Amino acid sequence: MTPQASRPLRTADVARESGWSVQQVRDLERLGVLPPAARSANGYRSYGPEHVRALRAYRGLASAAGPVVARRLLAEAMTGTLTDVAAAIGAVHVRLAGERDEALRARAALGAIEGEESGPDADVMTITQLAAALGVRTSTLRFWEQEGLAVPERVTTLRARQYGPAAIREARIVAALRSSGYGIPAVRDVVGSLRRLPGVDEGIAEARLILDRRLDQIATRTVALLRAGADLAAVLDPAGT
Incomplete structure (x- = not known):
């Protein structure tokens, strides 16, 4: 299912699109796996397709390298350079090899x-x-x-x-x-x-x-890492998707 780009996504929408529960979406946002969600005037969270992609990337990275490494990589992706993130992904490939x-x-x-x-x-x-x-x-x-x-x-x-x-x-x-x-x-x-x-x-x-x-x-972990790499690239370069 492709995330809806024409309207903001609610927490329940992101959970459905990414395969996580509503509580997991909130927890992963708190841990820095997701970019901070925008807040509407009434205080509700408002998400976009980039949040869904980040959650999918996290799932693949967690399967490939474990949740601790996955959280670190996603947090770095939000603040680091493309070179740093690519090097970190390459290190996971080397470890699997x-x-x-x-x-x-x-x-x-x-x-x-x-x-x-x-x-x-x-x-x-x-x-x-x-x-x-x-x-x-x-x-x-x-x-x-x-x-x-x-x-x-x-x-x-x-x-x-x-x-x-x-x-x-x-x-x-x-x-x-x-x-x-x-x-x-x-x-x-x-x-x-x-x-x-x-x-x-x-x-x-x-x-x-x-x-x-x-x-x-x-x-199986290697294939999960390849899929996560595609989702992570979309997070880093939304214009290229």
Whole structure:
């Protein structure tokens, strides 16, 4: 639906056109997401198409980068220069591209793990060796252990940790997921699924499915950012719409 340009818009009109509630429109105006509304003689707010576009831009930015970043970007758009706003939007694109690259690297790591064979004669690693192989600190492995992730198969009387093939593989999967931005609770759920599944391949397939869902989410956020960019451009340059 195209905003009515021939008459001022009421709060309810803007809410209907943008998909937000009346209270959300008022709250977002208060937070600086919208240009200040004009006031009629009787004190009622009076909006225009630029307010609808700003709200649509905010929705896309919030989906792509989160509400805090979206509010900052819209507030900057009201007061900053076109160059500054374009740079901020570009930074969000770069961040999304980085998240996508991390997820793809994690998928590649899972593929490498899946292609390996580990038998009873495979090497056992100390915590120092495993940390070096994963590119993390030994304190990180201890933290993962406390959280129920990548648990060593044996701890000697001198508190030396030893990781066998299964524990090493699990640690590598944890590292792959963590490097892709997954928090500890989400990784714990994955590891729990891996342990319940009958074989290594099934566990890795489950982890890959989770990464595929993350890639889908990043793609959705990227499309939302593209749409928000078009709406934001219309806010910055109404004459070009």
